[in-house]
Amino acid sequence: MIRRRTLIALLTLSAVYAGCKKDGAAGGPAGATSGSAGPGAGSGEVVVGHYASMTGSEAHFGQDTDKAIRMAIDEVNGSGGVVGRKLKVVTVDTRGDAAEAANAVTRLIDVERSVAILGEVASSLSLPGGRIAQRRKIPMVSPSSTNPKVTEIGDYVFRVCFIDPFQGKVMAKFAKENLKIERVAVLKDQKSDYSIGLADAFKAAFEPTGGKIVVEQSYSKGDTDFSAQLTAIKNTDAQAIFVPGYYTDVGAIAKTAERLGVKLILLGGDGWDSPDLFKIGGNAINGAYFSNHFAPDAATPKAKKFVADFKAKHGVEPTGLGALGWDAAMVLVEAMKKAGGFEADAVRKALSETRDFEGVTGKITMDPQRNANKSAVVLKVVDGAAKYETTVEP
Amino acid sequence: MRWLVRGAVAAAVLAGLLGLARVIEGGLMEYAQRVLLLAGINVILAVGLNLINGTTGQFSIGHAGFMAVGAYTCAWVGQHLAPGVAGAVGAGAIADAISLNAALVSGAVTAALAGVIVGVPSLRLKGDYLAIVTLGFGEIIRIVFNNWKALGGATGYSGEDPAGLPAWTTLFWVYAWVVVIITVVRNVTFSQTGRSLIAIREDEVAAEAMATPTTRLKVVAFVLSAAAAGVAGGLFAHLQAGIRPEDFRLEKSIDMIVMIIVGGLGSITGAVVGGVFMAVALELMRDLEEYRLVLYALLLILIMILRPEGLFGSRELSFGWLRRKARGGEPAS
Numbered sequence: 001m002i003r004r005r006t007l008i009a010l011l012t013l014s015a016v017y018a019g020c021k022k023d024g025a026a027g028g029p030a031g032a033t034s035g036s037a038g039p040g041a042g043s044g045e046v047v048v049g050h051y052a053s054m055t056g057s058e059a060h061f062g063q064d065t066d067k068a069i070r071m072a073i074d075e076v077n078g079s080g081g082v083v084g085r086k087l088k089v090v091t092v093d094t095r096g097d098a099a100e101a102a103n104a105v106t107r108l109i110d111v112e113r114s115v116a117i118l119g120e121v122a123s124s125l126s127l128p129g130g131r132i133a134q135r136r137k138i139p140m141v142s143p144s145s146t147n148p149k150v151t152e153i154g155d156y157v158f159r160v161c162f163i164d165p166f167q168g169k170v171m172a173k174f175a176k177e178n179l180k181i182e183r184v185a186v187l188k189d190q191k192s193d194y195s196i197g198l199a200d201a202f203k204a205a206f207e208p209t210g211g212k213i214v215v216e217q218s219y220s221k222g223d224t225d226f227s228a229q230l231t232a233i234k235n236t237d238a239q240a241i242f243v244p245g246y247y248t249d250v251g252a253i254a255k256t257a258e259r260l261g262v263k264l265i266l267l268g269g270d271g272w273d274s275p276d277l278f279k280i281g282g283n284a285i286n287g288a289y290f291s292n293h294f295a296p297d298a299a300t301p302k303a304k305k306f307v308a309d310f311k312a313k314h315g316v317e318p319t320g321l322g323a324l325g326w327d328a329a330m331v332l333v334e335a336m337k338k339a340g341g342f343e344a345d346a347v348r349k350a351l352s353e354t355r356d357f358e359g360v361t362g363k364i365t366m367d368p369q370r371n372a373n374k375s376a377v378v379l380k381v382v383d384g385a386a387k388y389e390t391t392v393e394p
Numbered sequence: 395m396r397w398l399v400r401g402a403v404a405a406a407v408l409a410g411l412l413g414l415a416r417v418i419e420g421g422l423m424e425y426a427q428r429v430l431l432l433a434g435i436n437v438i439l440a441v442g443l444n445l446i447n448g449t450t451g452q453f454s455i456g457h458a459g460f461m462a463v464g465a466y467t468c469a470w471v472g473q474h475l476a477p478g479v480a481g482a483v484g485a486g487a488i489a490d491a492i493s494l495n496a497a498l499v500s501g502a503v504t505a506a507l508a509g510v511i512v513g514v515p516s517l518r519l520k521g522d523y524l525a526i527v528t529l530g531f532g533e534i535i536r537i538v539f540n541n542w543k544a545l546g547g548a549t550g551y552s553g554e555d556p557a558g559l560p561a562w563t564t565l566f567w568v569y570a571w572v573v574v575i576i577t578v579v580r581n582v583t584f585s586q587t588g589r590s591l592i593a594i595r596e597d598e599v600a601a602e603a604m605a606t607p608t609t610r611l612k613v614v615a616f617v618l619s620a621a622a623a624g625v626a627g628g629l630f631a632h633l634q635a636g637i638r639p640e641d642f643r644l645e646k647s648i649d650m651i652v653m654i655i656v657g658g659l660g661s662i663t664g665a666v667v668g669g670v671f672m673a674v675a676l677e678l679m680r681d682l683e684e685y686r687l688v689l690y691a692l693l694l695i696l697i698m699i700l701r702p703e704g705l706f707g708s709r710e711l712s713f714g715w716l717r718r719k720a721r722g723g724e725p726a727s
Contacts, residue, residue, distance in 0.1 A: 054683070054684050055684055055687055091683070092680065093683065093684060093686075095687070098634060098638065098640070098641050099432065099630075099634060099641070100676075102428070102633075102634060103425070103428060103429070103432075103677060106424055106425040106428050107425045107677075107680065109424075109425070110423040110424055110425035110426075111423070111425055124549075124550070124638060124640065127550075127552070127558075127636060128634050128635065128636065131557055131558045131635045131636070134557060135557070135561075136424075147549070149549065149556070152556040153556055153557055153558070154556070154557055190540065190541070190548070191540060191548060191639075191640075192548060193547065193548035193549035193550075193638075196547065196548055197549075
């Protein structure tokens, strides 16, 4: 009896499995021992791997980046591909988990035979992934991991965004020079290295200019009550609060601040960049400023085209992370074209020689540490949307 | 004489393992090897946790904390030991093996110490209360590492080298430790101590009335289980080449509990199967992309509906059972 039921269940499962299986993924993996031809040899499609959090709490970041990468590669294929070969994006989910991120990169190299890898958004996942890419000598370009440690891994790991210390400097400079603010309170997420790194960088840049950090408070990602911290800040003479967190917490913090009558300017970084910030924060988030990679409304013609294309295809405006995904893919494609093929070392060398590449998020030049040397924008939240305020050069 | 035979068996098992590992490393792509390594680490976690949750019936949901203690200790000790060892015996596989195993033992010891600290006061509690205490412990450990600047804080610890911790976690060492942990847990389970542990699970008051030192035995089982989690943490650290506090969230503890429940609470064989299932199932479903988590959950629900006692129940796969099966004799107990 049990046997029969088990059999039925197994059959159902295998039917579901077969049904869900994508056509392209059919056919067994090309085993590592299957021949002498390396990845990228032959004449068929060439695989570019992308590992991203397609599920989990940061799924919005991964999905947005993936959409933009696919748009970029479609565009490249539309204009003839790279050295006559079409490219194909294979996306592998990391679930926001470090062990899975390492699995994903290994899979992209061994099973999907990727010639190069794009990803991750989160620095904590780019680190385990990047270590594997470096060991296997496959070039990796992270679109938006801003932690300095990511590219320190080695000469095969690149990024097309600026790093956290620069972002902290940008907001410190903006607060001091544009907003004429002297006294700032810091409210950071003690669980996130991103938030702590940004807070430290802000402090290091703000204090030498004569500014003062009057109080430092912290919360933990996922907290729902911020009234103790905000009351403590209210009792100081701070003029602004620097909140280098992610959008869900920032929205809730803005709400609580409004309820408690804390009328200080909120400042933040690129973790704020999601339409959900305005959904959660509502009116309370209006008047806040955050640094970002890209401003959809003050864009170059190239960026305007990207925003229009993205909107036409997906019905929503791209976030900065999407724009960086597009740039990461395009910088990689440029390097492949310059290398005249897909050989890993040649692509790595071409990537390191990227100069003044005209991307959606600005001009990208790789510095000797494989970080993109580029400007940042500051956005102001006005009526539930982020508007361009100013550009800060490196 | 008996010791001689046992030593010979152990040596034969290890030699066989070494040969098998060499063959697999030569013939299998790294991706498949990685999944096998994770499966081995899961088996250590599950077999260890099963001793306290399954055999003794005390519910711990904070084992990720012990794993974290072991992982950080092992990573730190390995970093500081390796140069000295390499200087003494010359860099190479032997130096790596000595450093790794010394680091793993220190990880097991600190995890066991943490087990004593948590276990002694809290194992006087029963049922839900113990679960809450271990849950709290797991969170406290994570927050401690989150704020421990010398160990990297929230960014995590990956040693001096920007490329991360050395890749010491090889198939041979993972499965050698699997053999060691399974042997220890099996010997405890089928000894007088093990019978007493089962008695505690079945009826603690009755066991106490029969003069079983319940609290002491519970602490022993708990500490052994914590030490196994420490070893698994150390192997995990050197597989990932770096660890961060977020790797040891509550979800990790829940994953371990899923392993032993799927396999069959109280069965070592079940824990092995559950650990492998956890590592392999999600990777096998990669082609489903985002839907794999849906199917995975569905799979767990189906297992619980069709086999509420887990895949193995409380049965064990043993040589005796196989012999009986082969003879076609009486049904297995």
